[in-house]
Amino acid sequence: MYFPGLEGVVVKETKICYIDLENSKIYYRGYDLEELARLSTFEEVTYLLWLGRLPGRRELEEFKARLAAHRLPPPHIATLAKSAPPSAEPIDVLRTAVSAMAWGEDLSDKSPEAELQRGLKITAAMPYVVAAFDRARRGQEPVHPAEAGSHAEYFLWALRGERPSPREARAMDVMLIIYAEHSMNNSAFTAVTVASTLADMYAAVTAAVASLKGPLHGGANVDAAKMIEEIGDVKKVEGWVDEQLAKGRRIPGFGHRLYKKGPDPRLRVLRELAKGLAAERGDFRWVEIAERLEDYVTAKLAAKGIYPNTDLYAAVIFRYLGLPVDVNLPTFAISRVAGWVAHVLEYRQANRLIRPTEKYVGPLGLRYTPIDARG
Numbered sequence: 144m145y146f147p148g149l150e151g152v153v154v155k156e157t158k159i160c161y162i163d164l165e166n167s168k169i170y171y172r173g174y175d176l177e178e179l180a181r182l183s184t185f186e187e188v189t190y191l192l193w194l195g196r197l198p199g200r201r202e203l204e205e206f207k208a209r210l211a212a213h214r215l216p217p218p219h220i221a222t223l224a225k226s227a228p229p230s231a232e233p234i235d236v237l238r239t240a241v242s243a244m245a246w247g248e249d250l251s252d253k254s255p256e257a258e259l260q261r262g263l264k265i266t267a268a269m270p271y272v273v274a275a276f277d278r279a280r281r282g283q284e285p286v287h288p289a290e291a292g293s294h295a296e297y298f299l300w301a302l303r304g305e306r307p308s309p310r311e312a313r314a315m316d317v318m319l320i321i322y323a324e325h326s327m328n329n330s331a332f333t334a335v336t337v338a339s340t341l342a343d344m345y346a347a348v349t350a351a352v353a354s355l356k357g358p359l360h361g362g363a364n365v366d367a368a369k370m371i372e373e374i375g376d377v378k379k380v381e382g383w384v385d386e387q388l389a390k391g392r393r394i395p396g397f398g399h400r401l402y403k404k405g406p407d408p409r410l411r412v413l414r415e416l417a418k419g420l421a422a423e424r425g426d427f428r429w430v431e432i433a434e435r436l437e438d439y440v441t442a443k444l445a446a447k448g449i450y451p452n453t454d455l456y457a458a459v460i461f462r463y464l465g466l467p468v469d470v471n472l473p474t475f476a477i478s479r480v481a482g483w484v485a486h487v488l489e490y491r492q493a494n495r496l497i498r499p500t501e502k503y504v505g506p507l508g509l510r511y512t513p514i515d516a517r518g
């Protein structure tokens with residue numbers, strides 16, 4: 144049996160995420176994602192994904208305190224973030240930093256508690272790393288706003304050097320909830336594949352960040368941001384799309400391996416979030432471009448099973464939040480690490496080395512010719 148792209152292959156049993164394609168719903172641990180996005184926080188959702196249930200008030204406060212205690216990374220990581228060349232891509236700086244977090248730690252203990260603690264340290268430190276690098280490349284000193292209340296607020300504050308408005312912090316919080324988990328996507332599978340060798344959490348998450356980078360996966364949120372910027376005016380949408388398709392190019396923020404019969408369910412939340420931010424700023428330009436893109440590309444490509452995905456509106460929301468375009472991608476990682484850690488912890492409960500097979504289609508029986516006789 145051969146399944147290109149492993150399409151349709153079940154690699155594990157899970158209690159983490161369920162995507163109900165029939166009814167266009169996503170559930171984290173049985174909870175409707177739209178309800179979580181409305182009522183919950185990233186910290187609560189992370190606890191839910193990792194530990195399988197919603198925390199009580201005291202448990203949540205303890206969990207938040209543990210995260211807060213690890214937001215400022217060890218000195219070698221802070222130095223790495225500050226001293227990476229300004230031309231580096233922020234996602235590469237983050238990937239290297241996650242890998243370097245393993246330095247100096249005794250990694251022999253692979254118990255769930257030890258691996259969860261590593262996942263927590265990575266999750267906590269990611270915002271500082273991304274923000275410190277972004278500030279350093281603009282000639283600014285890093286900031287560590289210890290008084291920030293939430294992970295989302297901390298990230299925006301560390302990035303900008305100023306406290307974001309409660310509405311902005313909440314918009315980022317909702318983005319982090321929405322992006323946190325999405326079943327056996329490429330980066331989650333990558334994390335699980337690495338973890339299945341019994342390599343540690345740092346190794347698994349480093350590999351997952353590398354997977355996220357590709358433009359067919361998380362990298363699309365950067366390409367989508369560049370697209371809306373290049374289009375620039377809602378009246379230019381049709382011409383831009385026609386030109387790209389005529390050149391045989393794909394439209395970023397469209398298409399999905401799972402959503403072949405309708406749009407990504409997460410769009411319902413994200414469209415409203417984008418409109419709210421647009422109204423607050425009195426600037427509807429970006430959301431109008433996204434809506435026109437949705438209509439036009441869907442009309443052209445729905446017959447092929449192409450509909451808008453999360454990255455289209457993530458690009459719009461991050462634009463309203465003032466993120467530098469290439470920071471969109473590590474922001475996805477800042478959220479998705481919650482899902483990666485959850486999958487690693489779950490897979491380890493019944494670990495089996497992932498080792499698929501392949502179908503050999505090359506020649507056999509070739510005879511070795513000495514190099515001087517090869518012409």
Ligand SMILES: CC(=O)SCCNC(=O)CCNC(=O)[C@H](O)C(C)(C)COP(=O)(O)OP(=O)(O)OC[C@H]1O[C@@H](n2cnc3c(N)ncnc32)[C@H](O)[C@@H]1OP(=O)(O)O
Nearest residue numbers: 358359360361363392393394395396397398399400447452
């Ligand atoms: C958060 C996330 O990671 S969501 C995904 C983010 N990625 C993107 O937005 C990048 C653009 N999208 C894509 O490249 C793809 O849709 C993927 C990789 C996401 C999914 O790919 P697959 O399930 O493998 O779709 P597949 O490649 O079979 O596409 C089917 C057809 O639609 C076309 N197609 C797929 N996506 C697009 C697109 N975005 N724009 C135009 N055409 C597309 C393909 O070229 C193919 O056409 P063909 O049948 O004429 O050859």
Ligand SMILES: O=C([O-])CC(=O)C(=O)O
Nearest residue numbers: 324325327328329400453
């Ligand atoms: O599920 C996928 O293949 C890609 C995706 O939307 C995600 O990871 O959020």
